[in-house]
Amino acid sequence: MRYTKRHLLYLIIVVLLAYFLAAFKLPYYIYKPGGADPLNPIVEVEGGFESEGDMHLVTVSGGQATPIQYLWAKFLAHHEVLPLEKVRPKGISEDEYMHAQLQMMESSQEASEVVGYKAAGADITITYEGVFIAGVIQGMPAEGILKIGDHVTGIDGKNIEETDDLITYVESKNVGDTITLDIERDGKQLSKDVKLEKFKDQEKVGLGIQLVTDRNVQVDPEVQFSSGEIGGPSAGLMFSLEIYDQLTEEDLTKGYQIAGTGEVDYEGNVLRIGGIDKKVVAADREGCDIFFAPNEEGADDSNYQVAKETAEEIGTDMKVVPVDTFDGALDYLKKQEPKK
Numbered sequence: 001m002r003y004t005k006r007h008l009l010y011l012i013i014v015v016l017l018a019y020f021l022a023a024f025k026l027p028y029y030i031y032k033p034g035g036a037d038p039l040n041p042i043v044e045v046e047g048g049f050e051s052e053g054d055m056h057l058v059t060v061s062g063g064q065a066t067p068i069q070y071l072w073a074k075f076l077a078h079h080e081v082l083p084l085e086k087v088r089p090k091g092i093s094e095d096e097y098m099h100a101q102l103q104m105m106e107s108s109q110e111a112s113e114v115v116g117y118k119a120a121g122a123d124i125t126i127t128y129e130g131v132f133i134a135g136v137i138q139g140m141p142a143e144g145i146l147k148i149g150d151h152v153t154g155i156d157g158k159n160i161e162e163t164d165d166l167i168t169y170v171e172s173k174n175v176g177d178t179i180t181l182d183i184e185r186d187g188k189q190l191s192k193d194v195k196l197e198k199f200k201d202q203e204k205v206g207l208g209i210q211l212v213t214d215r216n217v218q219v220d221p222e223v224q225f226s227s228g229e230i231g232g233p234s235a236g237l238m239f240s241l242e243i244y245d246q247l248t249e250e251d252l253t254k255g256y257q258i259a260g261t262g263e264v265d266y267e268g269n270v271l272r273i274g275g276i277d278k279k280v281v282a283a284d285r286e287g288c289d290i291f292f293a294p295n296e297e298g299a300d301d302s303n304y305q306v307a308k309e310t311a312e313e314i315g316t317d318m319k320v321v322p323v324d325t326f327d328g329a330l331d332y333l334k335k336q337e338p339k340k
Contacts, residue, residue: 026065029087030073031080033278034059036259036286039242046221048246053253053339055242057227057235058261058283060275062087078278078310089138092148100134100148101231107134107212108233108263109225114217115236115268115326116243123220128161129153132212140208141194147185151214154182162213170196175205221247234273236264237292240326241333252330255339259283260292260321260329262303268326270294276303277310284316289339292329295322 038054064084065073073079088097117124130153136142152160156179160166173179178195196205223243227235238260245252261279262270272294283291291311296302304322311320323329 023066026067026070027084028065028070029062029082029084030065030069031060031062031082031275031278032073032076033078033281033285034061036279036283036288039238042226043223043239043242043246044226045223045243045246048221049249049251051245051251051253052255053251054257055238055245055253056257056259056283056286056288057230057238058259058279059230060278060282078281080275080278089136096148098229098231102229103132103134103149103212104233105227105231105235108236109227109239110215110217111264111266112236112239112243113219113223114266115240115264116247117219119240119268119326119330120244120247122247125218127216129214129216130160131163131166132214133209134212135210137208137210140199140206141197142207142209145192145194146181146183146207146209149185151184152181152211153184156180162215163211166211170206171204173205177205179207232273233263234261237262237270237323237326237329240264240268241329244330252333254333254336256289256336257287258290258292258333259286259288259318260290260323262292262294262323264326270323270325270329272296272303276307280307280310280316280318280320281314284311284314284318288318290333291318291320292323292332293320295324297324298322 036056036058039057040054042057065081070081073081088094114124114126130151133146133148133150133152136146136148152166154160155166155169158169170179173196175196175198178193181192181194183190183192194207196207198205241252261273261276263273264270276293280291291307293307294303296304304320307320311318321332323332
């Protein structure tokens with residue numbers, strides 16, 4: 001067959017169209033069910049006890065949409081399409097966004113250490129070394145002055161050890177007051193002045209930043225996390241249960257495959273997370289028996305309610321269990337009969 005210039009032109013058009021559909025990045029982000037991986041290889045307590053069953057880390061998969069992915073997501077169940085600026089604020093690079101997500105994961109791991117070790121009666125020591133900025137809210141005073149990753153160690157000459165120190169101090173101020181923050185950025189010590197403003201639709205004043213306490217947690221025996229590039233705080237509950245299970249001789253799993261989600265704070269409270277419908281789907285695909293979901297003290301739109309509705313929709317036999325605290329999840333598992 002003889003190829004003409006017209007054939008060549010058509011070929012170029014087809015190649016460019018295929019590239020556009022498969023690789024061009026649209027200003028949209030897609031969330032979909034991810035995986036439900038056993039935590040044994042991810043969380044390793046030195047000399048920890050083994051169990052017959054497994055705790056599972058459940059994830060949501062996400063990425064910036066191509067045209068083909070965008071079209072598919074519009075028709076597939078439990079695929080969510082969001083404008084990119086709702087996921088990653090304008091002016092925040094992909095690297096900065098991932099850095100913030102990984103910092104939240106580190107904070108989640110640390111909180112799970114504290115909760116799991118304390119519950120198991122194991123050796124733990126905590127010291128406080130300031131706070132990290134995990135997010136900067138658009139339109140608030142900190143925008144353009146403070147950055148994600150800044151390490152705040154002082155405010156108006158006073159030492160800052162944890163988030164409550166900074167929050168309490170700022171709440172004592174008024175709209176229009178200027179405060180000076182001592183920060184470390186890229187190895188340099190800086191002072192930044194920020195004028196306080198009122199939050200929209202709220203009476204309180206603030207800087208417009210999200211904070212993570214920089215704690216130094218020492219435990220014995222040691223624990224290692226291998227979560228790779230997984231970000232966010234939502235694995236906290238399952239991390240803490242896995243740590244407790246490895247620290248204690250009794251098999252907490254009783255042979256069950258146990259999944260769940262929820263950020264856990266340093267007091268053991270289980271907090272709301274995003275994408276729980278997708279996590280229920282992921283856990284069901286992995287064949288999990290039990291799924292813990294944040295109950296939010298029985299709120300009508302709680303994570304638990306969404307998880308229960310999703311479980312009914314997909315017809316899973318997996319038991320969805322509402323929890324408000326780590327202790328609640330722990331008590332539930334201790335009361336289970338071993339799996340037959």
